[in-house]
Amino acid sequence: MTTATDAAFTPVTIGRYRARNRIVMAPMTRNRANDTVPTPLMAQYYGQRASAGLIITEGTQPSAIGQGYPATPGLHTAEQVGGWKLVADAVHAAGGLVFAQLMHAGRIGHPDVYPEHTEVAGALPVGPSAVAATGSVFTGRGMAEFPTPRALSADGVQDTVAEFAAAARAAIDAGLDGVEIHAANGYLLHQFLSTNANRRTDTWGGDVAGRISFTVAVAQAVADEIGADRVGLRISPANPFNDIVEDGHRETYLALVAALEPLALAYLHVAETTDPGLTPLLRKAWSGVLVLNPAEQTAAEHLSVIQDGAADLVSFATKFLANPDLVARLRTGAPLNTPDRPTFYGGDHRGYTDYPSADHPGADHPSAAPVA
Numbered sequence: 567m568t569t570a571t572d573a574a575f576t577p578v579t580i581g582r583y584r585a586r587n588r589i590v591m592a593p594m595t596r597n598r599a600n601d602t603v604p605t606p607l608m609a610q611y612y613g614q615r616a617s618a619g620l621i622i623t624e625g626t627q628p629s630a631i632g633q634g635y636p637a638t639p640g641l642h643t644a645e646q647v648g649g650w651k652l653v654a655d656a657v658h659a660a661g662g663l664v665f666a667q668l669m670h671a672g673r674i675g676h677p678d679v680y681p682e683h684t685e686v687a688g689a690l691p692v693g694p695s696a697v698a699a700t701g702s703v704f705t706g707r708g709m710a711e712f713p714t715p716r717a718l719s720a721d722g723v724q725d726t727v728a729e730f731a732a733a734a735r736a737a738i739d740a741g742l743d744g745v746e747i748h749a750a751n752g753y754l755l756h757q758f759l760s761t762n763a764n765r766r767t768d769t770w771g772g773d774v775a776g777r778i779s780f781t782v783a784v785a786q787a788v789a790d791e792i793g794a795d796r797v798g799l800r801i802s803p804a805n806p807f808n809d810i811v812e813d814g815h816r817e818t819y820l821a822l823v824a825a826l827e828p829l830a831l832a833y834l835h836v837a838e839t840t841d842p843g844l845t846p847l848l849r850k851a852w853s854g855v856l857v858l859n860p861a862e863q864t865a866a867e868h869l870s871v872i873q874d875g876a877a878d879l880v881s882f883a884t885k886f887l888a889n890p891d892l893v894a895r896l897r898t899g900a901p902l903n904t905p906d907r908p909t910f911y912g913g914d915h916r917g918y919t920d921y922p923s924a925d926h927p928g929a930d931h932p933s934a935a936p937v938a
């Protein structure tokens with residue numbers, strides 16, 4: 567009999583690649599870039615986690631104005647490409663696969679977040695419409711209210727699509743294996759999908775077809791640039807994070823998936839939040855590879871989605887953060903380290919590369935105590 571654990575350890579084809587198991591490291595922003603350039607410490611962090619079937623990196627801005635938080639990496643300068651080469655090399659040296667998550671924060675940005683030396687320092691973020699998110703953001707100088715963004719012009723929308731394609735090319739130049747387009751969690755693509763942040767009356771807004779069109783255009787442009795078999799896309803239907811409202815979200819996401827279907831992307835990544843009941847409908851509507859970040863929390867529940875056929879791969883965020891050797895631990899049922907929340911965003915190697923693994927016990931780490 568195949569157990570849930572066995573099922574998760576069978577290889578699987580993702581686009582042009584063969585992943586050695588079905589356990590994915592979900593994207594996680596860690597705010598440890600040097601300004602916006604990936605560092606040797608980041609390469610070590612990803613290298614430690616290379617036994618994942620696929621690593622999806624932290625959200626990475628395709629342009630300076632796409633930055634959402636301090637010390638997040640970009641993929642739009644030669645220096646950033648040089649930094650990402652270190653990450654690609656470290657993951658490949660350990661036999662892993664790594665896709666960069668392309669994340670444009672849109673209205674979830676702030677004039678104080680853009681580094682002083684960039685041409686966008688002090689500028690307002692951009693969004694589908696001039697509608698501010700309710701809430702506040704950490705800018706590096708403290709918390710600040712979200713500003714009202716500048717609505718992208720029609721040319722600005724096209725330029726942004728082109729920036730995604732250029733960033734995807736830069737990812738490949740850096741030796742990364744592909745990209746994941748971030749259309750989840752209230753950032754720019756999700757803002758276009760929503761009914762509250764997108765108030766446009768042109769072809770990029772209005773009805774379902776209008777609201778999905780920006781995400782489809784980005785996916786098409788990125789697929790044309792580097793090949794659809796190196797491109798994944800992440801959605802989080804009905805996730806209210808970052809002040810998103812989605813009236814009629816099921817209709818929106820089923821239409822989106824139907825429109826993406828002909829592109830033959832490497833995978834669709836569904837982050838389940840408030841409507842897990844939609845996942846089986848998306849599974850049916852999508853003939854390609856499905857990566858699921860399930861709303862259920864336990865590792866055993868996560869793994870069972872593979873055996874149940876609910877998804878082809880399963881992604882873990884916080885468990886991968888705290889367990890560099892998560893794959894081995896899931897395989898043997900070994901206890902997991904506790905994630906140390908205060909070190910999630912920013913800081914140094916502590917809470918980043920010093921989580922103990924079977925090879926590196928690192929008993930000085932506060933989170934070394936296993937979860938009972």
Ligand SMILES: Cc1cc2nc3c(=O)[nH]c(=O)nc-3n(C[C@H](O)[C@H](O)[C@H](O)COP(=O)(O)O)c2cc1C
Nearest residue numbers: 592593594595624625837859881882883884885910
């Ligand atoms: C520290 C941290 C940073 C995150 N950053 C991102 C990100 O950059 N992009 C993204 O799509 N999701 C991000 N997420 C969401 C995770 O990918 C994931 O969907 C969520 O944590 C739920 O999965 P889990 O229960 O396995 O932690 C982040 C989560 C955490 C904890």
